[in-house]
Amino acid sequence: MADPPAISPKRKKTALAHIFNGGRTPAPPSSSGIPSSSPAFATPVHPMKPFQVSVPTRHAILPIILPTATLRPLAFRTFTKKHSLTLTSTALQELATFIGRHCGSAWREEGLAEKVLEEVARSWKARNGGVMVDGTSPELRDILKNLEGNMSGGKIVPGSKGLSRQSSTLTLETERDSDLSNTRLGLRPSRALTREDSQQSFGMSSLDVDEAEDDDDGPNDARRWLKVIGAFDQPRLCYNVQKKHFERETTKPSLLPPASHKTALFRNRYNVVHQRLLRNEAFQTSAVASARAPTLRRSLSNQQNHKITPIANLLGRHGSHHMLLGMLVVLPAGGVAISDLTGTIALDLSQTVSIPADSAWFSPGMMVLVDGVYEEEEESVGKGLSGSSGVGGTLGGRFQGFFIGQPPCEKRRATLGISGPGGGSDHTIGGGFGWIDFLGVGSERAVGARMRRLEQGLLPRRDIDDTPGRGRMVILGEVNLDQPRSLQAMRKILSLYAAEPEGQSPMTFIITGNFTQHAVLARGGSGGSIEYKEVFDALAGTLADFPSLLSTATFVFVPGDNDAWVSAFGAGASVPLPRKPAPDVFTSRVRRVFAAANADAAKQSSSRRRQEGEAVWTSNPSRLSLFGPNHEVVLFRDDVAARLRRSAVRLKVETKPTPPDGDDVVMSGAVGDDAAAASPVDVDADPEADATGSAMPQDVHTARKLVKTILDQGYLAPFRHASRPVHWDYASALYLYPLPTSLVLVDTSAPPFCITYEGCHVMNPGSLLVPGRTRVGRWVEYEIGKVGRMREVTF
Numbered sequence: 134m135a136d137p138p139a140i141s142p143k144r145k146k147t148a149l150a151h152i153f154n155g156g157r158t159p160a161p162p163s164s165s166g167i168p169s170s171s172p173a174f175a176t177p178v179h180p181m182k183p184f185q186v187s188v189p190t191r192h193a194i195l196p197i198i199l200p201t202a203t204l205r206p207l208a209f210r211t212f213t214k215k216h217s218l219t220l221t222s223t224a225l226q227e228l229a230t231f232i233g234r235h236c237g238s239a240w241r242e243e244g245l246a247e248k249v250l251e252e253v254a255r256s257w258k259a260r261n262g263g264v265m266v267d268g269t270s271p272e273l274r275d276i277l278k279n280l281e282g283n284m285s286g287g288k289i290v291p292g293s294k295g296l297s298r299q300s301s302t303l304t305l306e307t308e309r310d311s312d313l314s315n316t317r318l319g320l321r322p323s324r325a326l327t328r329e330d331s332q333q334s335f336g337m338s339s340l341d342v343d344e345a346e347d348d349d350d351g352p353n354d355a356r357r358w359l360k361v362i363g364a365f366d367q368p369r370l371c372y373n374v375q376k377k378h379f380e381r382e383t384t385k386p387s388l389l390p391p392a393s394h395k396t397a398l399f400r401n402r403y404n405v406v407h408q409r410l411l412r413n414e415a416f417q418t419s420a421v422a423s424a425r426a427p428t429l430r431r432s433l434s435n436q437q438n439h440k441i442t443p444i445a446n447l448l449g450r451h452g453s454h455h456m457l458l459g460m461l462v463v464l465p466a467g468g469v470a471i472s473d474l475t476g477t478i479a480l481d482l483s484q485t486v487s488i489p490a491d492s493a494w495f496s497p498g499m500m501v502l503v504d505g506v507y508e509e510e511e512e513s514v515g516k517g518l519s520g521s522s523g524v525g526g527t528l529g530g531r532f533q534g535f536f537i538g539q540p541p542c543e544k545r546r547a548t549l550g551i552s553g554p555g556g557g558s559d560h561t562i563g564g565g566f567g568w569i570d571f572l573g574v575g576s577e578r579a580v581g582a583r584m585r586r587l588e589q590g591l592l593p594r595r596d597i598d599d600t601p602g603r604g605r606m607v608i609l610g611e612v613n614l615d616q617p618r619s620l621q622a623m624r625k626i627l628s629l630y631a632a633e634p635e636g637q638s639p640m641t642f643i644i645t646g647n648f649t650q651h652a653v654l655a656r657g658g659s660g661g662s663i664e665y666k667e668v669f670d671a672l673a674g675t676l677a678d679f680p681s682l683l684s685t686a687t688f689v690f691v692p693g694d695n696d697a698w699v700s701a702f703g704a705g706a707s708v709p710l711p712r713k714p715a716p717d718v719f720t721s722r723v724r725r726v727f728a729a730a731n732a733d734a735a736k737q738s739s740s741r742r743r744q745e746g747e748a749v750w751t752s753n754p755s756r757l758s759l760f761g762p763n764h765e766v767v768l769f770r771d772d773v774a775a776r777l778r779r780s781a782v783r784l785k786v787e788t789k790p791t792p793p794d795g796d797d798v799v800m801s802g803a804v805g806d807d808a809a810a811a812s813p814v815d816v817d818a819d820p821e822a823d824a825t826g827s828a829m830p831q832d833v834h835t836a837r838k839l840v841k842t843i844l845d846q847g848y849l850a851p852f853r854h855a856s857r858p859v860h861w862d863y864a865s866a867l868y869l870y871p872l873p874t875s876l877v878l879v880d881t882s883a884p885p886f887c888i889t890y891e892g893c894h895v896m897n898p899g900s901l902l903v904p905g906r907t908r909v910g911r912w913v914e915y916e917i918g919k920v921g922r923m924r925e926v927t928f
Contacts, residue, residue: 199233211250223268263376355591364711364866386862394861445475451509485534496780498852505534539845548871584760604917605639610898614668622910625928646693652705673722683730709858714750765873775882832884
């Protein structure tokens with residue numbers, strides 16, 4: 134065995150000296166931290182220190198007094214030019230005080246104030262604060278309070294009480310330094326880089342919109358951008374008269390709210406219609422109005438400009454001529470009156486004619502325009518319950534009406550502030566609500582242009598004579614599943630679409646109730662829960678024969694008044710709107726059929742980008758959103774025409790009714806087509822109507838009256854709450870403002886039709902089984918962005 138190498142006494146003394154020096158370790162030589170590749174040296178005793186980049190410390194900010202005049206140019210560029218907001222003097226003072234206290238003298242050189250103003254503007258829009266930023270509002274104070282807890286060194290930092298939105302403009306410098314350190318060490322950054330966005334302020338987070346328009350990882354199917362929005366999931370908005378802006382309701386909704394919410398519902402309906410009228414040119418006074426006056430043919434009299442008079446202002450103005458806007462109500466004695474936010478006055482409609490003649494229904498519960506003369510009462514003795522004694526906000530006397538009409542509706546483009554064929558940012562007009570997210574899928578100004586580009590790529594425009602396209606909706610009217618012929622007709626219709634080429638089948642099938650002829654669970658002819666479960670099991674058996682459609686389409690089921698559970702106490706009568714979908718306990722087998730079809734399709738298809746089919750049981754009413762705010766389809770099942778005939782007031786009938794003017798009621802057969810190619814009314818002909826020669830015009834007239842009444846009201850249930858109950862806290866789901874791109878109004882008491890009015894395409898497929906005809910089924914096929922057409926099949 135070889136002897137160990139000898140160690141000199143000097144090295145021994147040096148190696149053992151630290152034991153007797155109080156435990157102190159001598160400093161390593163400067164070369165010990167460098168590893169050597171020589172075999173004569175081992176690994177150094179002292180390990181390497183990790184490479185770290187020191188984060189610079191933050192210095193305290195010295196507060197300053199920042200004058201508002203100095204901050205005004207920067208605030209104007211950020212709030213007004215970039216975000217279309219207007220700062221009041223009080224808000225500018227609050228911002229100047231906040232920036233001077235937390236940003237100090239470096240507010241301009243380092244761009245600290247610009248970041249603060251940017252975040253305040255985005256937070257204000259996220260709260261739907263309106264166009265005017267008021268310094269006394271609690272919203273602004275809350276925003277500044279949240280920012281104050283996230284300020285460090287004059288910059289906004291996300292802490293434990295951090296901001297709810299990640300934005301690259303608010304990235305902390307320390308996070309940038311830590312990411313730089315990790316990058317130098319060869320590590321990935323701690324968080325993904327995000328672009329500067331204000332998307333979540335306008336609801337873009339729910340759309341999953343990325344910067345890249347072509348998503349290679351997602352399915353290349355337009356159905357990916359289809360979203361079903363139930364009435365109870367829709368944002369609850371209320372119009373603020375002072376801010377002239379829609380705000381979100383902050384109170385928690387309830388099915389049994391206090392009585393004050395009923396008053397708030399009436400006030401909101403009145404304010405929405407009133408602000409819509411004030412935006413109409415017929416109710417604006419302008420110096421250049423005379424040049425455009427010949428085009429205004431919606432007037433209720435020969436005047437060119439009209440002025441709405443509050444009812445309370447009629448006192449002491451006997452014999453004067455006025456125009457009133459209010460709701461038709463019924464007095465305790467049975468008379469008709471009109472009511473607004475200021476009072477109520479009795480109406481005399483004995484000499485009243487509608488303008489245009491016989492173009493709409495007028496029933497209690499509707500907002501109407503009445504033109505006439507106020508007449509004071511001569512004596513108030515013995516009036517009793519007539520409501521003319523001036524008690525309870527009712528004015529004495531009466532209002533003699535000469536003309537009555539519906540408040541003219543507003544096109545969707547005008548409401549959202551968009552004009553021009555493309556609807557881009559270059560074609561905008563002021564005063565619209567383009568920044569309002571009405572459905573929770575993003576506002577028009579935020580995501581509209583991008584969604585239109587996606588639509589052009591996924592659903593290109595086609596000619597009518599081309600092969601069937603993907604962007605179709607098949608709408609089946611009232612489907613009574615307890616009738617065997619209804620299932621036979623549905624099987625025949627589905628077989629027609631299942632035979633189409635792969636990839637060309639419709640993307641949506643809409644099936645509406647009532648799913649039973651009589652009210653279920655109410656001791657009626659449709660039985661109880663067992664029979665109700667059996668009809669859906671029969672539906673599942675029919676759908677199971679078409680797995681290709683189940684795996685590539687979205688089936689939407691809209692219930693009626695006879696469906697559970699609400700039919701248990703409604704017993705066939707009108708139930709409160711909106712109503713919830715059919716319970717899952719009855720529709721479980723239908724869901725299993727869809728799951729089996731998707732599983733089989735996944736085995737046969739090797740692509741992972743396939744969008745699975747689904748069955749959606751939604752509320753009544755509900756909405757379909759396709760490509761964000763670009764296409765909004767309202768689904769509603771109710772016999773509106775029959776209720777209008779029963780409750781409408783009787784007016785004076787003219788001997789020679791004047792036909793409605795073409796510029797007054799614009800009803801065409803296509804949306805967006807040329808005027809030369811569009812027919813005045815696109816209503817599919819009935820074979821029996823052609824033989825008689827008189828039934829067809831009457832059906833067209835009824836369809837026009839129904840469409841004009843509903844769209845001009847901008848409300849799906851313009852009736853008294855005694856005849857059509859409404860959940861007060863969820864009434865915002867019944868508004869048709871802004872006008873949707875299309876409305877599916879399933880009404881079995883009205884003739885089937887497809888009509889376009891003011892850019893809104895209204896379709897009524899009626900009942901699936903054609904009344905009076907044996908073994909004939911009828912439905913509507915709607916091409917997105919175009920018009921619907923009636924189709925019939927014999928089975």
